[in-house]
Amino acid sequence: MGHNLALGAHGEELAARFLCEAGLEIVARNWRCRYGELDLIAREGEVTAFVEVKTRRALTFGPPAEAVTFLKQQRIRRLAVLWLHEQAGPWLHIRFDVMSVLLRPGKDPEIQHLKAVF
Template identity: 50%
Template structure:
């Protein structure tokens, strides 16, 4: 993914994560849900579980793993954004979960996708 801008890299990672989620049988409900608190990359359903998914994509491990980029402050913003989604769309008594999908795109290697369920 050399030559990609930061936003292009992020978008490519989100697209890969979405394809992965669909292959795993998740139903995509929302993409890039935004509020004044922040953004949730994907909101999906798996059976009776509503899942808020943060996608992190990196080109290398120089600055740590993609998952390590999710700080306490980022988790708080994700929670606030999820609450706004629930207020807007209703929760319907579903189980709620926050997942992280980390994608590592190094050189010509195939993408490395890791899915951490119940990340926080």
């Protein structure tokens, strides 16, 4: 399990850097409550993006983004509502993004930012 946690943490770091380089501000990382965790929360202008990061070393089980199932989407939405209630608003716009990080041995990381996908 530790290996998967390290892989996920590395993917989240790469995703956060990618977003910052694209002009987004990282508001929170690995926000946790008793119901789960939000990977990244970023701001792009008036939009607050809740970003789920999926990292894989191969495409054996499909692209990383495909791991964000409908049930996971529902959980992320519930967690986002809890996070929003803890923060000082107002929140004009929110969206739910997925970052797909593919780390194949011997190759540069492949990072894809899918905006407003659910």
